[in-house]
Amino acid sequence: MMTSFEINGRTVSVRTQEDAPLLWAIRDEIGLKGTKFGCGIGLCGACTVHVDGRATRSCTTPVGAVAGARITTIEGLDPSGRHPLQVAWIELQVPQCGYCQPGQIMQAATLLKDYPDPTDQDINAAMAGNLCRCMTYLRIRRAIKLAAQRIRDQTAHG
């Protein structure tokens, strides 16, 4: 059975089985490789995408559970790849190996939506499920704060 949903603004129908992970459909069938496979059991955050605008682990979300939903991957977070988080990430040279970074950015985007001015505690807690084996956590935190500042400024002046 085909499952339809929207991904980065276009509607797709995938053959991936309803109870198979959304990540399978995204990487293998749709061919968007920005989202990474990490642990496969929802414990590392590398596969984080947005479902209806909120960070969700795609390796443990069944395809059937998102029928009709709006999926955003790192490729679709910003049309030109210049989301304030992405800009801050580059400016502060956050990544080392880079494997976890798409998931980190997608998770951080939801954090900023809920808490535009996050404290260290908020970042620690909301990013706790996104592991980075290169230990770039301090730069991730700085980049989130920088992006948060810019989004707030934008909103204030915009």
Next chain:
Amino acid sequence: MRLGQGVGGGGSTEPHIIGLDAILSMSLALIGLHWNVALDWAHKRSPKLETHAVQFIGEPLAGKLANQCYSLFNYVKSLCRGRGPKIDAYQCQLFDCVLPARLRADSWRMPTFKRIVLGLAVVLLLGALGFSALAWRSAIAPINPPSGSSFDPNLIAKGEVLAGAGYCAVCHTRPGGQPLSGGYALRTPFGTVYSTNITPDPDTGLGRWSLAAFTRAMHEGVSRDGSHLFPAFPYDHFTKVSDEDVKALYAYVMTRQPVKAPAQANTIPFPLNIRVLQEGWKILFFRSGRYQPNPAKTTEWNRGAYLAEGLSHCGGCHTPRNLLGAEEVRRTYAGAVIDDWIAPALTDANPAPVPWTESELFGYLRGGITALHGVSAGPMSPVVHTGLALVPDADIRAVAIYFADLDHSIDRTAAVAATVGKALSTSGLGSGQEYDPDARLYAAACMGCHYNAGPTPLPERPELALNSALTLPDPTNLIQVMLRGIGITEGGPGLTMPAYAGLSDDDIARLGTYLRRTRTDRPPWADMENHVAAIRKQMSPAMTREGP
């Protein structure tokens, strides 16, 4: 001529009923009753018939019956002999009430065993005849399927909303099947009942059902052909639905696309599958009658009660059932297990930390989500998102008013701010450098989405410390949600939760135990790991594989 005019004997005041003599005494009473009914019937027709009845039916048959009963009675007496005068006197009393002196005779003798067998057989036969008479319902003549244009469009539209409020499609549609074409498996302790096709197909659906037949099914639980329906169809609630609303429902179902879908055979074992026996269930547990407004309550409250107790049959899931599958009236809305989930109590016994006030109930029933209670899940999801979706705000509000009154939430609102504050103070637990492996697991798997910074919890970040899944006496709902996740159409709008079936039973158990320990003040759940394993077994094979 009437029976039962015998003179009471004996001076006993403390009848002492024991095993066999109690059964036989009751049997005697039953025979007397039938005899009376038969004579009454004859009496009403004509005096002549009554005379005939006495002469031709009465004398020979009743005489013999009486003889047998009297012999049995003597036998019982002999059994009771030596057990004291009280028993003996009680027997005399009962016997005198039932049989007139002129029918008593002690002349006709049979061997004791034969007498007992024959006596019991006659009693059983008469009992069965009487029961059948009570249980018998006539068939209602089939009709030619009415055309869609014969129904008022306004009535159809009203029926559509009501069909939603009654969740007709939820139970009358198999997964992936055509709406209302039946085949949904309702698992009961007695076997599986498959819902039937209620599209207007003339051969396999309701096409040949008149409004009268449909109304009788809703109000009395009887099929068009006169057979009794199983109470898996909640006619014990639908009997409260007004004739007018039943008419609208009829207009709606009769104007759906007909689907040919024969009924699937139920797996209720013999003899429970004998439909006529349902009359017994009805005598015990079913009271027919439309909803009677409570004059002490407001119109809105009564509207809510009318929906909740009638068409929406909330008690169907939230009221515990007795051994015969009937809702326990004294424990209405006390919470129950349904489809491997727990339907929590809707009274003040509900374990949610924050009381279900009118506004919380309204928010939950309208949108499937509130900040202080979390999201709908499991069998409640289709109730909110399929069933109630078309129901107007005013009716949802009425149901909320009704339940907010039942759970006395108004008396408990003072503590809400403190409860929420306490819950939020635990929200960040596990985010630090703790060396608690349970906390690490929680931080990795759950915290990113469930953490709340405050000052109030966000509905999109369901606050676990406020969720009844953590405070219920049983971890079933929490385990179900962890293993299955929540689909985009199940919880709050636009919210999903991944399924954590990839974690081991041990890890799921640890997460549950950890949350219970750190987010509530309730005692730990026992035997968590086996509980997880048992729930995992119910899931589809693809969902049960553990991770790499």
